[in-house]
Amino acid sequence: MSYRVVHYINQFFAGIGGEEKADYRPEAREGVVGPGMALNAAMKGEAEIVGTVICGDSYFAENLASASAEILGMIKKFNPDAVIAGPAFNAGRYGTASGAVLEIVAKELSIPVVGGMYPENPGVELYRKSAYIAKTSDSARGMGPAVQGMAVLLLKQLNGEKIGSPDEEGYIERGLRVNVFLDKVGGERAAEMLAKKLRGEPYKTEYPMPVFDRVVPNPPIRDMKNAVIALVTSGGIVPKGNPDHIEASSASHYGEYSLAGVMTADEANYETAHGGYDPTYANKIPNRVLPVDVMRLLEKEGVFKKFHETFYTTVGNGTSVANAKKFGTEIVGKLKRDGVDAVIVTST
Amino acid sequence: MVHVCTIVPISLTVGANRIVPAVAIPHPLGDPSRTPEEEVQIRRKLVLKALKALGTEVHEQTVFTD
Numbered sequence: 001m002s003y004r005v006v007h008y009i010n011q012f013f014a015g016i017g018g019e020e021k022a023d024y025r026p027e028a029r030e031g032v033v034g035p036g037m038a039l040n041a042a043m044k045g046e047a048e049i050v051g052t053v054i055c056g057d058s059y060f061a062e063n064l065a066s067a068s069a070e071i072l073g074m075i076k077k078f079n080p081d082a083v084i085a086g087p088a089f090n091a092g093r094y095g096t097a098s099g100a101v102l103e104i105v106a107k108e109l110s111i112p113v114v115g116g117m118y119p120e121n122p123g124v125e126l127y128r129k130s131a132y133i134a135k136t137s138d139s140a141r142g143m144g145p146a147v148q149g150m151a152v153l154l155l156k157q158l159n160g161e162k163i164g165s166p167d168e169e170g171y172i173e174r175g176l177r178v179n180v181f182l183d184k185v186g187g188e189r190a191a192e193m194l195a196k197k198l199r200g201e202p203y204k205t206e207y208p209m210p211v212f213d214r215v216v217p218n219p220p221i222r223d224m225k226n227a228v229i230a231l232v233t234s235g236g237i238v239p240k241g242n243p244d245h246i247e248a249s250s251a252s253h254y255g256e257y258s259l260a261g262v263m264t265a266d267e268a269n270y271e272t273a274h275g276g277y278d279p280t281y282a283n284k285i286p287n288r289v290l291p292v293d294v295m296r297l298l299e300k301e302g303v304f305k306k307f308h309e310t311f312y313t314t315v316g317n318g319t320s321v322a323n324a325k326k327f328g329t330e331i332v333g334k335l336k337r338d339g340v341d342a343v344i345v346t347s348t
Numbered sequence: 349m350v351h352v353c354t355i356v357p358i359s360l361t362v363g364a365n366r367i368v369p370a371v372a373i374p375h376p377l378g379d380p381s382r383t384p385e386e387e388v389q390i391r392r393k394l395v396l397k398a399l400k401a402l403g404t405e406v407h408e409q410t411v412f413t414d
Binding site for chain 2: 019022058061062064092093096122125126213214215217218219220221222224227229235277278279280281282284285287288289291293294295297298303304342343344345346347348
């Protein structure tokens with residue numbers, strides 16, 4: 001008798017469609033769908049996927065609470081012993097959705113859960129405390145090892161086996177502290193670590209300092225009527241033809257374009273380069289992502305003094321955190337140099 | 349800086365301090381189910397909300413809902 005597992009996947013891995021189907025409503029199916037087959041194989045009969053729940057990435061992101069509840073209901077009907085979600089690799093909405101599903105299942109059904117994500121997936125930061133998330137590569141090319149890692153973590157939980165450290169077991173650090181007994185007391189270990197440090201020998205910290213990426217909020221703009229406001233977007237709006245070839249995913253650079261004389265971001269002159277959402281609506285009316293028309297209207301009405309003449313754009317889809325930081329720093333430097341007082345950043 | 353975006357939890361995670369929830373992922377400042385004129389009004393409201401957020405003092409991450 002093998003354990004009953006329910007698998008959660010998105011519309012893409014279910015073979016339903018790409019971005020144009022990202023609004024797909026939750027659906028339950030018997031047995032395996034898509035990568036569930038590989039997961040089943042990895043679980044070698046000890047556990048079996050008895051049902052699959054599918055949901056579109058955008059539908060879930062835009063209906064977090066109701067979609068979670070609806071999907072929980074569908075999962076319950078299968079009477080599962082465990083739930084597995086993804087692997088989502090570096091897909092942001094998929095990671096967020098699968099993490100949310102695992103969290104609500106763990107909380108409401110108290111059964112083992114497992115996910116699979118690339119460490120930079122936003123779903124990791126949001127849900128790593130709620131579920132074991134196997135560390136995967138950033139794309140579906142890494143499906144093989146991802147599925148293996150997830151299966152092992154799930155089976156260990158189902159069999160009540162002890163799960164070791166993140167390094168040992170291949171999951172992403174959860175930020176949970178576990179008490180262990182060691183041979184030497186803290187004072188001795190600290191002294192030894194200091195001695196190594198002084199001698200220039202390698203040492204390993206017992207507690208990596210947490211990196212909180214937070215900034216102190218800026219003071220508000222007190223004199224909006226005299227302010228210069230700029231637009232920056234991660235939604236990938238570029239001049240028609242994408243002259244600087246900003247990539248649809250994993251952007252390696254950002255674009256800087258003049259808005260001199262431009263009253264609206266229209267279909268004739270602009271498009272989106274972003275490969276991570278259905279581009280139909282943004283291509284038809286680029287103002288829907290980069291609100292040039294309204295900024296011009298408000299500028300004319302004197303709500304603020306000036307709509308900055310340059311906009312900055314990149315594609316946020318799968319962009320590495322390191323690159324995003326680099327782009328942001330450079331863009332801010334230029335905005336400050338040009339006397340901009342505040343920025344509206346739009347994201348899809 | 350104010351972040352007009354659809355997936356608010358992600359914006360909170362990456363540390364934006366002023367956040368304005370947008371309409372939907374493929375059209376954060378628009379709504380294809382409405383007429384173009386109605387969309388401009390929706391867009392106006394959102395941008396004005398964003399400007400209001402820029403003019404509001406905050407001491408921690410703040411999501412500006414209605």
